[in-house]
Structure formats: C-alpha cells, structure tokens
C-alpha cells in the first residue's frame with residue numbers, strides 16, 4: 331500500500347486500467363513472448379492507446395501529464411503478473427525524458443507524440459563490448475562530415491534492441507576530450523543505412539526483453555539528430571538523469587520483493603510436509619518474517635526517495651543507496667522464497683523461479699551495485 335502524500339485517488343483509477351491491460355493484453359501472451367525473446371510492436375501501440383506510455387510526459391507533447399507514481403503503478407502491475415521484462419518504463423520514464431528535457435523544440439515535436447502512441451519504440455545505447463561501467467571508454471564515434479555526422483561502432487546488451495525504432499546513441503564527437511567529448515544522437519532505424527541489429531542475446535531471466543547487439547557502419551546522421559543541438563553534452567545529460575533512473579530500478583526491486591513474499595506465504599500456507607503446513611515450521615515463519623521486514627523497509631525507503639524526488643530533493647548518493655540496497659534485498663528474498671518452494675521453486679512454471687532469475691539483473695544494470703557503493707563511498 332502506498333502511503334506517500336503525493337499519491338492520490340486518481341492514481342488508483344489509473345491502476346485499475348493498468349491492471350486490466352496487464353491481465354488482458356499481456357498475461358495470456360507472456361510465455362509466448364518469452365519464448366520469442368521479444369515483445370511485438372502491436373503491444374506498444376496498444377499500450378499507447380490505453381495511456382500506459384509516457385504517463386509523466388507533458389500533455390503538450392501527447393503525454394499523460396502524470397508523475398513518478400504512474401511509473402511505479404505500471405511496474406507494480408507488471409510485477410503482479412511476473413512480467414519484469416516489459417520495458418515500458420525504459421521507453422517512457424528513462425528515454426523520453428532525455429528528449430523532453432534536453433531536446434530542441436523540433437526534436438520534441440518530432441519524437442515525443444509518437445513515443446506516447448507507441449509508434450516510436452525507444453532504446454538507449456551506451457554500453458559497448460569494451461565499456462560498461464566505464465562509460466567514458468566508449469569507442470563509438472560520430473565524425474562530423476559536412477553538415478552532419480557519420481556514426482561508426484558497436485553496442486551490446488541494448489534493451490529494446492530488436493523492437494526499437496528510435497535509438498538514443500552515445501558516441502564520441504571529440505576523441506581527445508574524455509567525458510566532454512561524448513554526445514547523444516537520435517537515430518531513426520528505418521532510414522538508417524549501415525545500421526544493423528546483431529544477436530538478440532540469450533539471458534538467464536527477463537527473456538522477453540530483447541537485449542541486443544547493435545552495429546553502426548558509417549551511418550549518416552543529419553545535424554538535427556544531435557540531441558539538444560550541442561556537441562559534448564552527452565555525459566552531463568546522462569549523469570543528471572541517473573538518480574531518477576535508479577529510483578525506477580528500485581521500484582521494480584521493491585515490487586518484486588513484495589510479490590515474492592505474498593506468493594510464498596500463499597504457497598507455504600497450502601503445502602504440507604510431515605503432516606503440517608510448511609508455514610507451521612518455525613524456520614518458514616522466521617524466513618518469511620525476515621523477507622517481509624526487508625520488503626517493508628524497501629517500500630519505506632523507496633517512497634521516501636520518491637517524495638524527495640518529486641520535491642526536487644533526491645541526491646545522487648541517496649539514489650545510489652536505494653538502488654543497491656533494494657536490488658540486493660530483492661535477490662536475497664527471491665532466493666529464500668525459492669527455497670521455501672522446494673523443487674517447485676526451481677520450475678519455471680512457478681513465478682518465484684522467474685523472479686529469482688529476473689532479480690539478478692537489478693544488481694548489474696543501471697550502474698552495478700559496486701559502482702553504487704563507490705558513489706556512496708566517495709562522499710564519506
């Protein structure tokens with residue numbers, strides 16, 4: 331239950347619609363999409379029609395004019411059906427804000443309305459085979475030619491890499507300037523000669539999320555593809571967005587922690603061994619008591635940070651604490667809850683098995699938990 335003072339009855343109405351959408355448009359197809367390794371473009375159009383995309387974006391550009399609680403609700407409702415790989419949050423709450431906050435007026439008008447309808451599905455391509463945590467080490471270049479640029483390089487692990495048709499690409503416009511030489515570009519894939527999608531990589535969890543390699547071989551970018559129209563601004567743009575992105579990672583972690591506890595209470599209340607319910611063993615109650623406590627602490631910390639964010643007060647260090655702490659607890663709880671399911675916990679038809687596999691990503695993506703601790707450590 332959300333207790334934040336920023337949470338209103340209108341949010342609950344929105345939740346009812348999201349729940350219907352998840353149950354009707356996603357739950358029946360989840361397994362098929364996981365087998366296919368991706369979601370279909372029609373899903374994105376339907377989500378746009380139902381008002382699930384770009385809920386926080388200004389209505390001026392076709393968005394819902396909401397706040398971060400709309401993002402949380404979408405994440406909570408997809409977590410209920412154990413569909414962690416649905417990347418609406420990435421498209422709507424991580425990528426669209428780059429364009430809304432930093433884009434030129436022309437870029438906003440060109441991309442944002444179609445992102446809200448799902449005609450454009452967005453991806454963000456920073457990571458490369460040789461550069462993940464150390465973003466400054468990227469080797470993809472955007473070389474100025476005439477009015478525009480030529481993009482060359484390679485990216486890896488890019489979510490929405492198969493379904494995405496609008497990719498925000500981080501590239502070096504000045505190889506000698508370190509972080510100051512990184513710029514962000516908006517690449518429309520349909521028109522991009524020299525752009526190819528590589529393998530849709532096989533993963534241990536979040537299987538319907540198309541995490542892909544992307545290749546750029548002398549792809550022409552017109553001058554208006556440069557986000558914000560000024561070179562060398564990519565790194566500060568990325569840095570400024572990190573606290574919110576980490577908050578979003580924590581939303582998924584907390585929602586999954588809570589669902590794992592709920593599912594496991596239900597399972598252990600039914601399942602019997604040695605003539606009694608699993609729940610009647612003290613070990614079960616103690617493990618679930620610990621798990622529930624972690625879920626509640628995660629929720630309190632998350633909502634405190636969401637309130638701080640909405641009030642413009644969330645700092646990078648606190649966001650890093652929230653991200654590592656909640657994703658670490660998510661992993662621990664998923665592991666303990668799987669154990670309480672016995673052999674069934676190891677079977678993919680039980681959601682706890684999926685949650686266990688999916689949870690591992692939280693400690694790696696969005697900045698690894700080691701990087702989070704480094705950020706915190708530097709402030710001590």
Ligand SMILES: Cc1cc2nc3c(=O)[nH]c(=O)nc-3n(C[C@H](O)[C@H](O)[C@H](O)COP(=O)(O)OP(=O)(O)OC[C@H]3O[C@@H](n4cnc5c(N)ncnc54)[C@H](O)[C@@H]3O)c2cc1C
Pocket residue numbers: 453454455456457460461462463464486487488489490533536541691694695696697698699700701704
């Ligand atoms: C499923 C999935 C989806 C992803 N989606 C995207 C996406 O959409 N777009 C995108 O750009 N990227 C994406 N990523 C990439 C993700 O952000 C990176 O994997 C992550 O930042 C780590 O980078 P790396 O894999 O290169 O690991 P490395 O940076 O090589 O790190 C390896 C290990 O070394 C540790 N390490 C590194 N530096 C330090 C340090 N300074 N101190 C202590 N320890 C350190 C790390 O914590 C880690 O444990 C995705 C990854 C996955 C797995």
